[in-house]
Amino acid sequence: MDFKDVILKRESVRNFDPTKPIPREILDRIMEAGRIAPSASNYQPWEFWLVSSREMLEKIHPCYSRQWLHDAPHILIVTGDLEQGWEREDGFNSLQTDLAIAMHQMILAATNEGVGSCWVTNFKISTLRNALGLKDSMQVYGISPLGYPREGFISRTAIMRKPLHEVVIYK
Numbered sequence: 201m202d203f204k205d206v207i208l209k210r211e212s213v214r215n216f217d218p219t220k221p222i223p224r225e226i227l228d229r230i231m232e233a234g235r236i237a238p239s240a241s242n243y244q245p246w247e248f249w250l251v252s253s254r255e256m257l258e259k260i261h262p263c264y265s266r267q268w269l270h271d272a273p274h275i276l277i278v279t280g281d282l283e284q285g286w287e288r289e290d291g292f293n294s295l296q297t298d299l300a301i302a303m304h305q306m307i308l309a310a311t312n313e314g315v316g317s318c319w320v321t322n323f324k325i326s327t328l329r330n331a332l333g334l335k336d337s338m339q340v341y342g343i344s345p346l347g348y349p350r351e352g353f354i355s356r357t358a359i360m361r362k363p364l365h366e367v368v369i370y371k
């Protein structure tokens with residue numbers, strides 16, 4: 201898909217067909233888009249979990265009660281280690297920036313493959329931490345369902361955003 205088409209087509213999908221898992225080679229290409237993402241000082245402070253087994257999905261589901269997340273055959277979980285993030289001299293840690301870039305690269309790669317996704321951060325963090333068995337320095341940055349939209353899913357007809365002149369400052 202053309203780059204412009206990918207960024208225009210990406211949208212939050214909240215309607216998944218639970219009967220259609222994504223083939224492994226497609227999942228691999230989506231994860232590869234995260235692996236090659238840039239990070240401050242190239243520290244790559246991340247781990248990407250791709251949960252597909254029924255057993256793990258059932259442990260993850262209580263973190264977010266929406267049925268559409270539970271319908272998705274896969275859930276991507278982007279985690280990172282605060283101790284591995286690059287730190288500026290004023291103490292700013294780049295972990296969250298690095299994880300946002302990697303996660304969005306995977307989301308765009310999913311769009312490019314015709315796979316639906318949705319950024320989710322309003323999850324119950326303790327549920328995820330327990331399910332994944334994360335050590336204290338590991339943060340969960342975001343999760344996304346991955347799956348094919350259900351037949352009859354209606355794509356958005358317009359992108360609701362502030363106009364360019366309100367958000368861009370040319371000087």
Ligand SMILES: Cc1cc2nc3c(=O)[nH]c(=O)nc-3n(C[C@H](O)[C@H](O)[C@H](O)COP(=O)(O)O)c2cc1C
Nearest residue numbers: 210211212213214318319320321322323342356359
């Ligand atoms: C950092 C971030 C966190 C988000 N968290 C949630 C969430 O917890 N639940 C949800 O349904 N959507 C969530 N969204 C999706 C936004 O609501 C959505 O991106 C926005 O309304 C624009 O719609 P679009 O993605 O279809 O363009 C999140 C998006 C971002 C970027």
